[in-house]
Amino acid sequence: MNIIFYHPTFDNAYWLSHLQHHLPEANIRIWQPGDSDPADYALVWHPPVEMLAGRESLKAIFALGAGVDSILSRLKTHPDLLPRNVPLYRLEDTGMARQMQEYAVSQVLHWFRRFDDYQLQKQQAQWQPLDDYQPEQFTIGIMGAGVLGNNVAQSLQAWGFPVRCWSRSRKSWSGVESFAGPDELGAFLHGTRVLINLLPSTPETENIINRALLEQLADDAYLLNLARGVHVVDEDLLAALESGKLKGAMLDVFRREPLPPESDLWRHPRVAITPHIAAVTRPLEAIAFIAKTIGALERGEATTGQVDLTRGY
């Protein structure tokens, strides 16, 4: 079995040695420009067009992340980026769910315990206990009820917050109110105090967090964007912060990354920023998932994590 590997920033030697450990029978090589030798599987992130074009005999391609938007969006300009009829897989969880839980729980508790307000008071040397918020005032609405949304919902439920989710198909998760499809988006937003975005980036979800959506949230709402920058219309977010509709936002992802120094988001006092680190690919968990999936494919067994190219996630 031949496997080709390409990632622009990962430690290739580290990945190769651990892949080899999990797949001892495989010939694994780092793909280099000009390499058109046979391959059964390709493991990629931001692959050059030349790497995969024409490789119709691949058995599968693995994206080395959870979101596949960076690959699928390039298909418009480079239709031969992905060979036809070759299944594309993505990483499912592989340690990212735990990271998303840590991020979401810590930030929701930060807002719930009013640490943002106390930080502002501190800047004015103001010693002033504030009224507590009650969990009932802190309904959490999670957009995107997939692998990561499900785990984040469970971790926030454990803290006693009312949790609801919104997805294309209805979920029946114990204690979580489920809303499905565009017709139920308004009901999902009504009363949501903390909006957590964990949607994939697709043509349907681009710019979804806009003025009309933000206006439907509860007053003094908060936004936590953990998914993709293209989901949010930045001007509308800044306007909602200025109008007081939104009390704060924490953003991990941006339309342009790195976020340009001239962006007003950097300077807004009620916007917190992290550099797309909410959940990073953990090599050992990712390699275990890929090796398990290759094993299942070789044996003709069922797999999970295949991307539906028509849905775009």
Ligand SMILES: NC(=O)C1=CN([C@@H]2O[C@H](COP(=O)(O)OP(=O)(O)OC[C@H]3O[C@@H](n4cnc5c(N)ncnc54)[C@H](OP(=O)(O)O)[C@@H]3O)[C@@H](O)[C@H]2O)C=CC1
């Ligand atoms: N910031 C970071 O560090 C990271 C960000 N991410 C982002 O998180 C995203 C989510 O990951 P993951 O949970 O694994 O993805 P999944 O594919 O498991 O879940 C996607 C969810 O979004 C829902 N959805 C998709 N399209 C729509 C739509 N048009 N309307 C309503 N709901 C929709 C799906 O609905 P249904 O269940 O009905 O199919 C599903 O519940 C990734 O795509 C990636 O962009 C991921 C990892 C790290």
Ligand SMILES: O=CC(=O)O
């Ligand atoms: O944003 C990261 C990913 O894995 O998707």
